[in-house]
Amino acid sequence: xxxxxxxxxxxxxxxxxxxxxxxxxxxxxxxxxxxxxxxxxxxxxxxxxxxxxxxxxxxxxxxxxxxxxxxxxxxxxxxxxxxxxxxxxxxxxxxxxxxxxxxxxxxxxxxxxxxxxxxxxxxxxxxxxxxxxxxxxxxxxxxxxxxxxxxxx
Amino acid sequence: xxxxxxxxxxxxxxxxxxxxxxxxxxxxxxxxxxxxxxxxxxxxxxxxxxxxxxxxxxxxxxxxxxxxxxxxxxxxxxxxxxxxxxxxxxxxxxxxxxxxxxxxxxxxxxxxxxxxxxxxxxxxxxxxxxxxxxxxx
Numbered sequence: 001x002x003x004x005x006x007x008x009x010x011x012x013x014x015x016x017x018x019x020x021x022x023x024x025x026x027x028x029x030x031x032x033x034x035x036x037x038x039x040x041x042x043x044x045x046x047x048x049x050x051x052x053x054x055x056x057x058x059x060x061x062x063x064x065x066x067x068x069x070x071x072x073x074x075x076x077x078x079x080x081x082x083x084x085x086x087x088x089x090x091x092x093x094x095x096x097x098x099x100x101x102x103x104x105x106x107x108x109x110x111x112x113x114x115x116x117x118x119x120x121x122x123x124x125x126x127x128x129x130x131x132x133x134x135x136x137x138x139x140x141x142x143x144x145x146x147x148x149x150x151x152x153x
Numbered sequence: 154x155x156x157x158x159x160x161x162x163x164x165x166x167x168x169x170x171x172x173x174x175x176x177x178x179x180x181x182x183x184x185x186x187x188x189x190x191x192x193x194x195x196x197x198x199x200x201x202x203x204x205x206x207x208x209x210x211x212x213x214x215x216x217x218x219x220x221x222x223x224x225x226x227x228x229x230x231x232x233x234x235x236x237x238x239x240x241x242x243x244x245x246x247x248x249x250x251x252x253x254x255x256x257x258x259x260x261x262x263x264x265x266x267x268x269x270x271x272x273x274x275x276x277x278x279x280x281x282x283x284x285x286x287x288x289x290x
C-alpha cells in the first residue's frame with residue numbers, strides 16, 4: 001500500500017492529495033471509536049468463554065433458542081474455529097436449525113458496534129440488529145424445512 | 154481476578170493488533186478508489202431500484218471475506234458516495250452471513266447439505282434485509 005501511494009505521489013500528485021485527504025477524513029471518524037471497541041472486547045473476552053457458551057447450548061425449549069441467539073452474538077473468532085465445536089455439539093443433540101441460528105447471529109459483533117454506529121447511526125444499528133435476530137430464526141425454520149433436525153448430508 | 158482481566162485485555166489487544174492494519178489498508182484502498190472512480194461510478198453500479206440494488210449488494214458481499222468491521226467500513230464509505238441504504242445493508246449482511254469461501258470447511262464439519270442450504274438461504278435473506286431496511290430507514 002505504501003508503494004502504491006508512493007507511485008501515486010510521484011505520478012499524479014493531485015490524485016494522491018485527494019486520496020490522502022479522504023483517508024485522513026475517514027481515519028478521524030474511526031480512531032476515536034477504537035477505545036470503546038477495546039473496552040467492549042475486554043468485557044466480552046473476560047466473561048464470554050467457549051466453556052460458558054457451550055454450557056448453555058443444550059436441551060430443548062424456548063429458552064435454549066435464546067441461548068443460541070445470544071451465544072452466536074457473543075461468540076468471537078473466525079467461523080471456522082467454531083465448526084469443530086458445533087460438530088461436537090451436533091453429536092450431543094444440537095439440531096441443524098439451532099446451529100444455523102447460532103451461525104447467523106455470529107454476524108452481530110458487539111465489540112465493533114461503535115464503528116457501525118459511527119458510520120450508520122444508532123437507528124440503523126438497532127434496526128439491523130433486530131432484523132438479524134429475526135432472520136436468524138427464519139433461517140433456522142428454512143433449514144428445518146429442507147434439512148430436518150439432524151440429517152447433515 | 155486481575156489475572157483474568159489482564160488476559161482478556163491482552164487477548165483484545167492481540168485482536169486489535171491484527172485487525173487495525175487490515176482496516177487501515179482497506180481505508181487506503183477505498184480512498185484511492187474514491188479519487189479514481191468518483192461518486193458517479195457507484196451510482197452507475199447501483200442504479201436498479203431497491204430490490205435490484207439489494208441483489209447487487211448481496212452478490213458483492215457474498216464473495217467478500219474478512220472481519221465484519223471491514224464490511225462496515227466499506228459499506229459506510231459506499232454510503233457516503235450516495236448509494237442507498239438498501240444495497241449497503243444487503244452487502245453487510247451477505248458479507249457476514251454468507252461464507253462462500255468457507256463453504257468447503259463448513260461442509261466438512263457440518264455436512265454438505267446443511268452448508269449449501271445455510272449459505273444459499275443467507276444470500277437471499279441478505280437481499281430481504283436490504284429491502285426491509287430500505288423500507289424502514
